Amino acid sequence: MKIYDVAIIGAGITGTAIARELSKYKLKTLLIDKEVDIAFGGATKANTGIIHAGYDDPPGSNRAKYCPKGNSLWPKLAKELEIPFKQTSSFVVVFNEEDVKELENLLERGRKNGVPRLEIIHDKKRLAQMEPHLSPRAVAALWAPTAGIISPYEAAIALAENARENGVEIFLETRVERVKVENGEVKGVETSRGFIPAKVVVNAAGLYADEISRTAGVDYFTIHPRKGEYHIYDKRLGHLARRPLFPTPTPISKGIVVTPTVEGNLLIGPNARDISDKEDTSTTREGLDEVMRGAAKLIPGIEKYRRLIIRNFAGLRAEPSTRDFIVEAYDDPRGFINVAGIRSPGLTSAPAIAQAVAEMIAEKELLKLQKKEKFNPYRKAIPRVVEMPPSEANKLIKEKPEYGHIICRCEHVSEGEVIEAIRRGAKTIDGIKFRTRAGMGRCQGGFCTYYVLKILARELGVPEEKVTKRGKGSELFPYKIKELVRRDENAS
Amino acid sequence: MQADVAVIGAGAAGLAAAVAAKKAGAEEVLIIDREEKLGGILPQCIHTGFGLQYFQENLTGPEYALKFIEEARRLGVKSLTNTMVLRLRPGEITAANSQQGIFTVKARAIVFAAGARERPIGAIGVPGTRPAGIYTAGLAQKLMDNYGLLPGREIVVLGSGDVGLIMARRFAMEGAKVKAVVEIMPYPGGLARNVVQCLEDWGIPLLLSHTVTKIHGKNRVEAVTIAKVDDKLRPIPGTERKISCDALVLSVGLIPEIELLEEAGAQLDPHTGGPIVDENMETSLRGVFAAGNAVCIFDSVDNVSITGETAGKAAALHVQQKLQRPAKPIRIAPGRNVRYVVPQLVSGSRSVKIYVRVSKPLRNAAIMLGDKTVRRAPRLTPPEMVTLTLSKTVLEGLEGEVKLNVEGEEG
Ligand SMILES: Cc1cc2nc3c(=O)[nH]c(=O)nc-3n(C[C@H](O)[C@H](O)[C@H](O)COP(=O)(O)OP(=O)(O)OC[C@H]3O[C@@H](n4cnc5c(N)ncnc54)[C@H](O)[C@@H]3O)c2cc1C
Ligand SMILES: Cc1cc2nc3c(=O)[nH]c(=O)nc-3n(C[C@H](O)[C@H](O)[C@H](O)COP(=O)(O)OP(=O)(O)OC[C@H]3O[C@@H](n4cnc5c(N)ncnc54)[C@H](O)[C@@H]3O)c2cc1C
Numbered sequence: 001m002k003i004y005d006v007a008i009i010g011a012g013i014t015g016t017a018i019a020r021e022l023s024k025y026k027l028k029t030l031l032i033d034k035e036v037d038i039a040f041g042g043a044t045k046a047n048t049g050i051i052h053a054g055y056d057d058p059p060g061s062n063r064a065k066y067c068p069k070g071n072s073l074w075p076k077l078a079k080e081l082e083i084p085f086k087q088t089s090s091f092v093v094v095f096n097e098e099d100v101k102e103l104e105n106l107l108e109r110g111r112k113n114g115v116p117r118l119e120i121i122h123d124k125k126r127l128a129q130m131e132p133h134l135s136p137r138a139v140a141a142l143w144a145p146t147a148g149i150i151s152p153y154e155a156a157i158a159l160a161e162n163a164r165e166n167g168v169e170i171f172l173e174t175r176v177e178r179v180k181v182e183n184g185e186v187k188g189v190e191t192s193r194g195f196i197p198a199k200v201v202v203n204a205a206g207l208y209a210d211e212i213s214r215t216a217g218v219d220y221f222t223i224h225p226r227k228g229e230y231h232i233y234d235k236r237l238g239h240l241a242r243r244p245l246f247p248t249p250t251p252i253s254k255g256i257v258v259t260p261t262v263e264g265n266l267l268i269g270p271n272a273r274d275i276s277d278k279e280d281t282s283t284t285r286e287g288l289d290e291v292m293r294g295a296a297k298l299i300p301g302i303e304k305y306r307r308l309i310i311r312n313f314a315g316l317r318a319e320p321s322t323r324d325f326i327v328e329a330y331d332d333p334r335g336f337i338n339v340a341g342i343r344s345p346g347l348t349s350a351p352a353i354a355q356a357v358a359e360m361i362a363e364k365e366l367l368k369l370q371k372k373e374k375f376n377p378y379r380k381a382i383p384r385v386v387e388m389p390p391s392e393a394n395k396l397i398k399e400k401p402e403y404g405h406i407i408c409r410c411e412h413v414s415e416g417e418v419i420e421a422i423r424r425g426a427k428t429i430d431g432i433k434f435r436t437r438a439g440m441g442r443c444q445g446g447f448c449t450y451y452v453l454k455i456l457a458r459e460l461g462v463p464e465e466k467v468t469k470r471g472k473g474s475e476l477f478p479y480k481i482k483e484l485v486r487r488d489e490n491a492s
Numbered sequence: 493m494q495a496d497v498a499v500i501g502a503g504a505a506g507l508a509a510a511v512a513a514k515k516a517g518a519e520e521v522l523i524i525d526r527e528e529k530l531g532g533i534l535p536q537c538i539h540t541g542f543g544l545q546y547f548q549e550n551l552t553g554p555e556y557a558l559k560f561i562e563e564a565r566r567l568g569v570k571s572l573t574n575t576m577v578l579r580l581r582p583g584e585i586t587a588a589n590s591q592q593g594i595f596t597v598k599a600r601a602i603v604f605a606a607g608a609r610e611r612p613i614g615a616i617g618v619p620g621t622r623p624a625g626i627y628t629a630g631l632a633q634k635l636m637d638n639y640g641l642l643p644g645r646e647i648v649v650l651g652s653g654d655v656g657l658i659m660a661r662r663f664a665m666e667g668a669k670v671k672a673v674v675e676i677m678p679y680p681g682g683l684a685r686n687v688v689q690c691l692e693d694w695g696i697p698l699l700l701s702h703t704v705t706k707i708h709g710k711n712r713v714e715a716v717t718i719a720k721v722d723d724k725l726r727p728i729p730g731t732e733r734k735i736s737c738d739a740l741v742l743s744v745g746l747i748p749e750i751e752l753l754e755e756a757g758a759q760l761d762p763h764t765g766g767p768i769v770d771e772n773m774e775t776s777l778r779g780v781f782a783a784g785n786a787v788c789i790f791d792s793v794d795n796v797s798i799t800g801e802t803a804g805k806a807a808a809l810h811v812q813q814k815l816q817r818p819a820k821p822i823r824i825a826p827g828r829n830v831r832y833v834v835p836q837l838v839s840g841s842r843s844v845k846i847y848v849r850v851s852k853p854l855r856n857a858a859i860m861l862g863d864k865t866v867r868r869a870p871r872l873t874p875p876e877m878v879t880l881t882l883s884k885t886v887l888e889g890l891e892g893e894v895k896l897n898v899e900g901e902e903g
Contacts (some may be wrong), residue, residue, distance in 0.1 A: 006693070014542050025898065040690075053701070080694075100813035119606055151583050164813070200759060219845070232614070279710060281621065282619065282620045282621045282707075282708075283619045283620060283621075284619050285619050285705070286616065286618075288619060303899065304493065306615075307615055308615075308616060308619065309614050309615060310612065310614040310615065311612075311613075311614040312617060312619065313622065369536065385588075385594075386578065386588070386594075393593065393594050394593035394594060397588075397590065397593040397594070398593065401590035401591070403590075404589050404590035404592070405574055405587050405588075405589065405590045406526065406578070406588050409576070409609070409749075412576070414580065416590075442612075443609050443610070443612060444612035444614055445612075445631075446609055446612060446628045446630065449631055450631060450634050450635065450638070453567075453635070463639055464626075464635075464639045464641060465639075468624065469623070469624035469711075470624075471711070472711075473710075473711035473714055474623060474624035474711040474713060475624065475712075476624050476643075476646075477635050477639070477641035477643055479641065479642040479644070480640055480641060480642070480666075481636065481640045481641070481642050481646060481666045481667065482640065490662045
């Protein structure tokens with residue numbers, strides 16, 4: 001049986017960033033997730049997508065340590081992996097003079113955390129120039145030039161693809177049941193597909209990291225879900241914000257943000273509600289209304305554009321009882337590393353946390369880290385035919401005619417892009433959506449679902465009724481008409 | 493590529509436009525559609541109810557389309573399918589397909605007949621989860637027709653427009669149980685004959701003044717919560733009830749597909765959601781005409797074809813520099829109890845057919861243009877579009893903006 005050097009549990013942004021970091025070394029690394037695709041199971045597919053500057057985390061905490069560092073790593077990483085990313089900067093906005101003090105506190109905290117180039121803009125005119133739709137009641141803002149926006153699921157997918165290119169194996173639809181420990185040492189993981197031996201186990205299981213950790217005998221923390229809900233708007237409203245606009249942070253969250261997404265939509269949210277069910281990603285009337293009220297403070301009049309909302313969703317933050325990221329290699333059991341409680345700003349911090357994990361493996365001498373000579377840091381994005389210069393696009397279409405067949409009316413995705421996404425591992429309608437954006441536009445799949453379903457069935461060699469939205473149990477059109485009629489005849 | 497008249501969209505409107513353009517003397521007529529076959533939404537409407545006015549025959553959607561497709565072939569209209577139009581400017585279209593790549597068509601006139609798309613769930617903001625099992629009616633229809641696949645066994649339909657009603661019957665016919673058709677308004681959204689033929693005849697309950705307030709289910713829809721709404725259309729607390737089902741089919745309205753026109757700078761009408769057109773169906777962009785559901789949502793295909801004909805003919809005349817444009821157009825604006833009027837601009841120099849949608853059900857109604865009564869009707873309802881011919885005498889002496897009002901008793 002193959003013995004892995006490292007088994008990483010969880011293919012969210014944290015797990016994929018660690019996998020990619022470790023793929024620089026001569027190691028046999030395995031990335032495991034219970035879901036059918038990368039980033040399907042947790043916070044990575046449902047968050048605000050902001051690369052935070054790092055000014056609001058308590059100095060001295062892990063969050064304060066990894067967030068600014070992660071922020072500084074993303075621009076290069078995004079370029080190497082062709083991840084949609086923009087360094088837009090961000091604002092924290094206050095609406096009365098007394099609150100300017102809060103901005104000063106944040107600025108001070110940011111300095112302590114090593115956040116560069118922070119500035120308070122205490123000038124209504126300049127604010128209005130920089131953000132024409134911002135409430136005229138805004139008196140000042142903390143400007144963080146290093147903040148940005150990213151496509152979080154595409155980031156995780158890109159990291160996973162590049163890790164695989166560099167030799168990491170990926171097991172999906174594989175649930176880790178427990179970590180096997182013998183004589184104080186990690187031996188591997190028991191999974192829904194049997195035992196997988198590994199010398200080091202990295203626990204990046206998001207909301208379930210506490211449960212996994214407990215099976216390894218490390219049980220000093222728990223994780224509970226904190227829900228955040230969103231409205232996402234048609235691209236027509238993308239211009240209402242040029243950068244993430246925050247209110248002043250509350251004790252439990254950064255507050256309800258108005259932000260452009262890197263693809264050009266407008267996103268508002270999240271609120272913060274503590275809940276108990278780790279699977280409850282439903283939105284609620286109250287929550288969605290709360291988000292709308294919050295956003296209207298920043299952009300007055302936004303509540304008039306309800307018709308341009310194209311989707312609502314909710315994400316669950318993995319809130320640790322310790323209130324800080326847990327990034328820790330243990331002596332007992334040796335070989336076990338927790339990367340748990342990766343709440344916000346976990347997306348921003350992922351590349352820095354990944355480096356820290358590699359360092360811990362080296363420091364604790366869990367494994368020998370030898371750099372690969374042939375590490376390939378680059379990953380190419382799926383070609384977007386309508387965004388190419390026409391001559392290039394036509395060259396591609398000549399070679400591969402399927403790139404000329406546009407199957408998504410909103411985002412103008414071609415059949416070639418869908419086929420390429422499948423070649424790279426998409427097996428479901430959502431997998432295609434996250435990789436190509438087909439289905440994410442204003443018609444929400446009304447037009448393209450038919451084509452995507454057809455292409456998936458053909459390329460995967462399965463009947464149409466077996467095609468799923470996001471894995472077993474979510475078959476899109478599960479019944480053949482004749483079968484239904486027959487079932488009725490038998491019944492009568 | 494080049495064409496005298498290029499038509500975007502090969503539905504009922506586009507096909508009629510292409511045929512009319514040819515007949516009016518345009519030489520090269522090209523019709524472009526992004527779907528695999530010609531006909532727009534018609535090929536998937538396998539029920540009858542098409543062409544009652546236009547052909548005085550009760551045809552199915554595919555039969556209706558075929559009549560136009562055959563005529564277009566006979567007249568030598570060229571067509572491109574599986575071809576997406578990406579950009580439109582007066583005189584030029586950019587499109588993409590597998591054979592030609594990304595290419596331009598120089599066209600002396602353009603008819604925009606891109607139809608409408610269905611309003612998605614996001615736009616109505618139902619809280620809850622987003623599992624598999626939520627479909628727009630058109631998508632469900634297409635999957636049934638092409639693959640014989642049903643969206644669920646126990647279905648709730650939200651929206652009682654014609655599309656919702658017809659789909660409810662179709663599900664029932666194919667062996668699924670339709671638990672309810674839920675409608676937020678106090679009256680059905682579709683034609684009265686469809687309420688009888690599609691729901692009553694099949695024993696499907698229609699719940700008026702109700703809406704879906706929550707969707708349940710993790711991977712697949714398991715239930716929806718519905719509630720009664722008050723006269724401001726807000727759910728009334730305490731009236732919630734959960735209906736178990738495995739699919740929610742949405743038929744909550746169509747939106748004219750006007751992005752390409754909008755990007756090209758055409759003036760739009762907030763009441764229709766489509767472009768402002770004159771009696772030639774010409775938009776504010778010279779040489780760009782529009783027809784069918786891309787202009788406003790029609791309930792009967794016959795009127796769609798008629799607007800297509802008008803647009804196609806005018807496009808051909810424009811190419812031949814023979815088109816008469818209204819010199820000082822009269823603007824007909826929706827007034828009391830009127831949701832919209834199409835065309836918005838008329839010349840006054842000839843009689844003209846207009847389409848009116850009222851905003852609520854009215855009894856003993858009088859349709860008034862300015863202070864002139866142009867028609868009386870015992871009852872008018874929003875689902876039933878009113879077709880009116882305004883004679884030259886009625887239009888005589890009018891100028892600038894004139895309000896079209898409908899007076900009557902509510903109910
Ligand atoms: C509402 C919201 C807004 C946020 N906004 C931001 C932001 O703007 N900027 C920012 O930097 N951060 C933000 N965050 C935080 C960020 O999204 C998370 O920190 C980050 O996505 C966590 O990634 P992860 O990989 O640790 O966890 P996840 O993405 O949850 O991934 C965990 C993975 O583990 C898998 N898994 C779990 N149990 C098992 C098992 N037993 N076996 C196998 N696999 C298992 C799951 O399927 C899942 O794929 C936000 C979070 C939320 C919820
Ligand atoms: C379920 C249902 C039942 C109906 N029942 C009846 C009935 O019983 N009786 C009746 O009279 N009427 C009925 N109607 C109404 C009637 O069918 C429609 O009003 C009419 O067919 C609309 O025609 P259209 O040409 O405007 O639009 P469509 O048929 O929608 O055609 C538009 C075409 O444009 C194409 N297109 C759009 N954008 C682009 C682009 N960028 N590039 C290339 N191509 C593009 C689309 O693919 C589409 O094929 C029904 C409609 C529906 C949906």
